[in-house]
Amino acid sequence: MSLGAIRRARRMKLEPDRCFDCGDCVSVCPVDAIRLQAGAISVDQERCVECGVCWRTGVCPTSVFEPEDLPWPRLLRALFSDPATEHRRTRLAGRGMEEIKTNDVRRRYVGDWVGVAAEVGRPGVGASFRDVQCVTQAFAEGGARFVADNPLMELIVDPARGRLDPTILDERVLSVIVEGLVPVVALEPTLRALVEACSRLSAPVLLSVAGGHDIDGSMSYRPVLAAMAFTCLPTGKMNLGFMA
Numbered sequence: 001m002s003l004g005a006i007r008r009a010r011r012m013k014l015e016p017d018r019c020f021d022c023g024d025c026v027s028v029c030p031v032d033a034i035r036l037q038a039g040a041i042s043v044d045q046e047r048c049v050e051c052g053v054c055w056r057t058g059v060c061p062t063s064v065f066e067p068e069d070l071p072w073p074r075l076l077r078a079l080f081s082d083p084a085t086e087h088r089r090t091r092l093a094g095r096g097m098e099e100i101k102t103n104d105v106r107r108r109y110v111g112d113w114v115g116v117a118a119e120v121g122r123p124g125v126g127a128s129f130r131d132v133q134c135v136t137q138a139f140a141e142g143g144a145r146f147v148a149d150n151p152l153m154e155l156i157v158d159p160a161r162g163r164l165d166p167t168i169l170d171e172r173v174l175s176v177i178v179e180g181l182v183p184v185v186a187l188e189p190t191l192r193a194l195v196e197a198c199s200r201l202s203a204p205v206l207l208s209v210a211g212g213h214d215i216d217g218s219m220s221y222r223p224v225l226a227a228m229a230f231t232c233l234p235t236g237k238m239n240l241g242f243m244a
């Protein structure tokens with residue numbers, strides 16, 4: 001079953017006849033999709049990620065922005081960009097998963113397993129699912145297992161190759177977190193595959209790792225990071241930096 005069959009979301013419909021060109025709405029859009037040119041308001045539908053901010057903030061005094069039902073696969077834009085929507089799989093809003101930094105209490109990554117997360121896209125830039133697929137393919141190439149309770153799992157049709165549903169690749173969102181479970185022995189090839197994949201993207205990608213401490217306080221994956229010249233901190237989660 002696709003997400004499209006089970007979820008509904010709303011997109012912005014314009015009522016341009018109500019616009020009196022005040023320009024107040026232009027700056028609220030996190031991806032610069034709202035344009036006011038020659039006295040006419042318009043939304044660049046390719047850039048719009050259906051975050052709902054222009055409507056929910058009530059910035060427009062004459063309610064030019066109105067929500068309407070979104071079709072599949074466009075509703076994915078709202079599911080991953082509108083914090084007021086909830087993912088069916090995880091019952092969490094926004095990007096639909098707990099952040100990797102909660103590992104200290106979740107204990108998902110312990111011993112010889114390391115968590116690797118890639119946040120693809122940021123406000124102001126966004127990302128397409130084609131960008132996300134470059135990252136999921138790198139995870140698969142490196143030998144990572146995708147984390148099951150991530151809403152992205154419903155969109156990965158070939159986990160062994162990291163391939164997403166081909167019908168969604170042109171959809172754009174603010175950001176998606178890809179999270180994988182990696183044995184320490186596969187950490188270096190996974191990170192190298194990710195760094196190479198990210199170098200081909202225009203979307204920014206923030207890489208992070210998380211793991212547990214051994215009983216003596218050491219971290220089994222720390223030498224791998226040090227050998228790759230990443231800064232190592234004595235924390236459960238480390239941001240390795242933006243890769244694009």
Ligand code: SF4
Pocket residue numbers: 012028029030031032033034043047048049050051052053054055
């Ligand atoms: S829904 Fe979000 S991205 Fe789309 S025009 Fe409104 S503020 Fe911009």
Ligand code: SF4
Pocket residue numbers: 018019020021022023024025026036041059060061062063064065
């Ligand atoms: S806030 Fe409303 S009235 Fe003002 S430019 Fe935007 S759409 Fe037009």
